[in-house]
Amino acid sequence: MKKIGLVIKNDPEAQKRAEEIKTRLGEQCVVINVNGSDKSEVPTDLFAIVVLGGDGTFLSVARFIENNDIPLMGIKFGEVGFLAETLEDKLFHALDALLNGQFSIVTRERLTVTVKRDNKIKTSVDVLNDAVINKSALSRLASCAVYIDSKYITTYRADGLIVSTPTGSTAYSLAAGGPVIHPDVPGIILTPICPFTLTNRPIIIPDSVSIEIRLEGNPSDILLTFDGQEGVAIDSMDRIHLKKSKNPIKMISLNDQNYFDVLKARLMWSGGRS
Numbered sequence: 001m002k003k004i005g006l007v008i009k010n011d012p013e014a015q016k017r018a019e020e021i022k023t024r025l026g027e028q029c030v031v032i033n034v035n036g037s038d039k040s041e042v043p044t045d046l047f048a049i050v051v052l053g054g055d056g057t058f059l060s061v062a063r064f065i066e067n068n069d070i071p072l073m074g075i076k077f078g079e080v081g082f083l084a085e086t087l088e089d090k091l092f093h094a095l096d097a098l099l100n101g102q103f104s105i106v107t108r109e110r111l112t113v114t115v116k117r118d119n120k121i122k123t124s125v126d127v128l129n130d131a132v133i134n135k136s137a138l139s140r141l142a143s144c145a146v147y148i149d150s151k152y153i154t155t156y157r158a159d160g161l162i163v164s165t166p167t168g169s170t171a172y173s174l175a176a177g178g179p180v181i182h183p184d185v186p187g188i189i190l191t192p193i194c195p196f197t198l199t200n201r202p203i204i205i206p207d208s209v210s211i212e213i214r215l216e217g218n219p220s221d222i223l224l225t226f227d228g229q230e231g232v233a234i235d236s237m238d239r240i241h242l243k244k245s246k247n248p249i250k251m252i253s254l255n256d257q258n259y260f261d262v263l264k265a266r267l268m269w270s271g272g273r274s
Contacts, residue, residue: 002047002099005032005070007061009053014077017091018052024095034064046070048098048252051084055171058083059227062110062128062249071105073098073252082170083128085253085262097254106253108167108183109207110245113226117238125226126245129168132228133213133240134160134193136221141196143216148209155216156200160193163211163242170266172228178202182259188242213240 006029008018022029030043042064048071051058058074058081065072074084075091086094097103113131115122125131135142145155164173166181169189174180178191179202188211191202205211215222215236224240225231234240263269 001028003030003043003045004028004098005030005043005046005049007032007034007049007051007053007057009057009077011053011077013088014052017075017077017088021050021052021091021095024092032061032064034060042068042070044068044070048073050075050095050098053077053084055081055083056229059128059229063126063227063230066126067247069250071250071252073103082262082266083167083251085251085257094254098252103252103254106183106251108249108251109165109186110248111163111165111188111242112245113163113224114241115224115232115234115238116241122238123232125230126247127168127227128165128249129171129227130162130164130173131240131242132160132162132172132193132225133215133234134223134225135219136223139219139221142219142222145214145216146190147212147214148205150210150212154200156190156192156195157197158192158195158200161213162189162191162193163213164189164191168227170263173202176202179204180263188244207244209243211242213242214238 008014051061051074075086076084110126110128112126114124141157143157144161146153162173166183166185169181173191176191176193178189186207187204188207189204192200222234223231224234
């Protein structure tokens with residue numbers, strides 16, 4: 001019997017649909033509360049996890065399962081979504097395809113973000129979209145010195161700096177002027193937020209490198225956020241290390257879905273050709 005995990009967004013329509021799924025699957029269905037459960041309680045024998053929600057819910061589940069090798073399928077309940085590829089009205093078609101094996105597995109790379117102080121780990125998180133250094137509204141510009149494979153590259157003086165995966169290229173990085181990168185293209189994107197120097201532009205680097213970021217000067221009210229959902233305060237004593245994670249996320253994609261179709265629909269690109 002294939003056990004299907006179910007994560008439900010706090011949304012009336014998603015809750016209603018979840019009841020229908022639980023009725024259909026019966027004992028096959030395992031409801032998971034990512035906000036109230038211990039991560040060690042994730043069942044390791046799940047065939048897949050169905051996420052009823054938008055990209056925010058999907059990102060929460062991706063961090064929650066950590067290195068558990070469980071494929072995720074997102075059903076969109078919310079606004080623009082790139083991770084939750086399937087729309088709500090195709091929910092049961094997607095569920096049938098999942099149970100009948102009519103799908104493919106797409107691997108999405110993550111970044112391991114580690115913050116160290118005095119060579120001691122302060123926190124370490126795998127992110128699917130991005131890690132963002134942000135200043136508060138009233139703070140001065142953040143000065144982020146970037147080292148790649150221990151070699152100093154440049155110092156971004158900006159409102160912040162986004163370090164993004166290809167999957168995250170359609171999120172905050174895109175809003176800040178970064179490029180859209182196909183998820184199969186190996187790379188890491190550095191996108192400054194409102195840089196003081198206009199020649200500081202987004203750059204794509206190989207995902208085989210190690211990145212270190214240091215805050216220069218006497219920064220205050222600087223926050224490092226993970227996928228825009230969790231954060232930690234940082235200062236010039238901290239060293240931020242980023243590299244390709246050893247734990248990619250597996251996403252379930254239906255056979256009739258195409259990345260470019262999702263991209264065109266979400267970005268509302270014009271043109272009548274199908």
